[in-house]
Amino acid sequence: MRFWSRLLDLLSPRTCGVCGQRLSISEHAVCTPCYLHLPRTAFQYTPYDNPMTQLFWGLAPVDRAAAMFYYQPHSEMARLIYDLKYGDRPDIGEDLGRMMAEEMQQADYFAGVDYLLPVPLSPKRQRQRGYNQSEMLCRGIRDITGIPVMTKILRRKHFKQSQTALMRHQRQENVADMFSLHETAHLEGRHLLLVDDVCTTGATLTACVHALSAIPRLRLSVLTLGFTK
Numbered sequence: 001m002r003f004w005s006r007l008l009d010l011l012s013p014r015t016c017g018v019c020g021q022r023l024s025i026s027e028h029a030v031c032t033p034c035y036l037h038l039p040r041t042a043f044q045y046t047p048y049d050n051p052m053t054q055l056f057w058g059l060a061p062v063d064r065a066a067a068m069f070y071y072q073p074h075s076e077m078a079r080l081i082y083d084l085k086y087g088d089r090p091d092i093g094e095d096l097g098r099m100m101a102e103e104m105q106q107a108d109y110f111a112g113v114d115y116l117l118p119v120p121l122s123p124k125r126q127r128q129r130g131y132n133q134s135e136m137l138c139r140g141i142r143d144i145t146g147i148p149v150m151t152k153i154l155r156r157k158h159f160k161q162s163q164t165a166l167m168r169h170q171r172q173e174n175v176a177d178m179f180s181l182h183e184t185a186h187l188e189g190r191h192l193l194l195v196d197d198v199c200t201t202g203a204t205l206t207a208c209v210h211a212l213s214a215i216p217r218l219r220l221s222v223l224t225l226g227f228t229k
Contacts, residue, residue, distance in 0.1 A: 017083055017092055018076045029095035030080065038077055039070040041227055044107035052227050055202035060209035063191070063221045066109060068100045071198050071226030081133075081197055081226060090131045093197075096225060097140020104223070105144065112191050113221065116141055116149045119196040119208055120156045120179070137225060138195050147193070152183050154208060179211040191219040200228040 014023040018034035030038075043050040047064035056062040069077050084092040104110065118134035126132055138149040156179055194208055199222070209220055 017080045017089075028098070029092045030099075034076065035099065040103075041067050041070055043067055043227070044104050044109045047107075047109060047221075052199055052202075052222070052224075055199070056206060056209070056222075059202075060206040061213060061220065062205075062209060063219050064109075065199075065222040066104070067199055067224040067227030068103065069226050071200075071228045077226050084133050084136070084197065085129070088130065090133070090136045093131075093133050093136025094140040094143070097137040097142075098144050099140075100137070100223075100225060101141040101144035109223070110141075110145050110147060110193070112219075113145075113147055113193045114190040115153075115187075115192050116147050117153060117192045117194050117212075118149070118151065119194065119204060120151075120154050122156045134196050137197065141195065141223075150192075153181065153187065153192075154211060155180050155182055178207050181211055181214060184215050187215050187218060189217040190215075191221065194220060194222045196222075196224045198226040198228065199224040 014027075015021060016023055016027075016031040016034055017029050018038075019031060021031055023029075023031055041050075041052075043052055043066035047053065047066050050066070052067055053062065053065040056065065071077050071081070080092060080096070083089045084096075101110070116138040118132055118138045120126075120134075121129065121132045132151075135149065135151060141147065142149050157177075192212065194205060194212075196205060199205060205222055205224075209222075212218060212220055
């Protein structure tokens with residue numbers, strides 16, 4: 001397998017999603033210098049009280065919340081997420097999911113989590129993209145933690161418009177009553193980790209939590225790749 005990996009890398013060199021330099025055989029998605037340079041939040045070390053957790057206070061019953069990196073438009077992290085979402089690069093999601101899980105484990109962030117739950121796309125958007133970027137992140141996290149990924153619990157009813165250009169109150173209105181539950185009988189009393197690519201105002205994640213709150217005694221935590229300052 002290593003021989004074929006080297007041969008494939010020779011014929012079709014992989015490049016860093018940040019700087020464009022060729023990746024070594026042991027590097028994935030991002031070269032080591034760029035990965036170390038990406039701005040960490042360190043929220044996993046204060047998961048019950050940090051700027052991301054505070055977005056949900058008084059709005060949604062979230063147990064703990066964290067993001068791996070700070071996100072800003074036109075930044076290195078923004079380029080990675082753009083390629084993941086719009087560049088037909090699901091591999092970036094799996095690679096970053098594994099990297100994120102390895103660091104988050106150091107803070108014991110996954111303790112007690114029973115299932116990983118990606119924020120769903122609308123059926124139309126998923127057909128257009130070919131995959132759900134949040135599910136790709138979950139797959140990478142699963143590879144490191146062994147926590148199962150659940151994709152049929154939460155469904156997005158339809159897609160109104162992108163959240164990108166909306167103000168905070170518009171984002172909340174855009175996703176209100178957007179999600180529905182399915183196949184939840186076995187989730188009573190469980191702990192779910194809701195996973196998404198970026199948290200800006202928390203509107204989409206809050207809408208997911210509101211839908212999931214119908215499950216008795218459910219604990220919910222949140223993890224995203226990026227967090228907008």
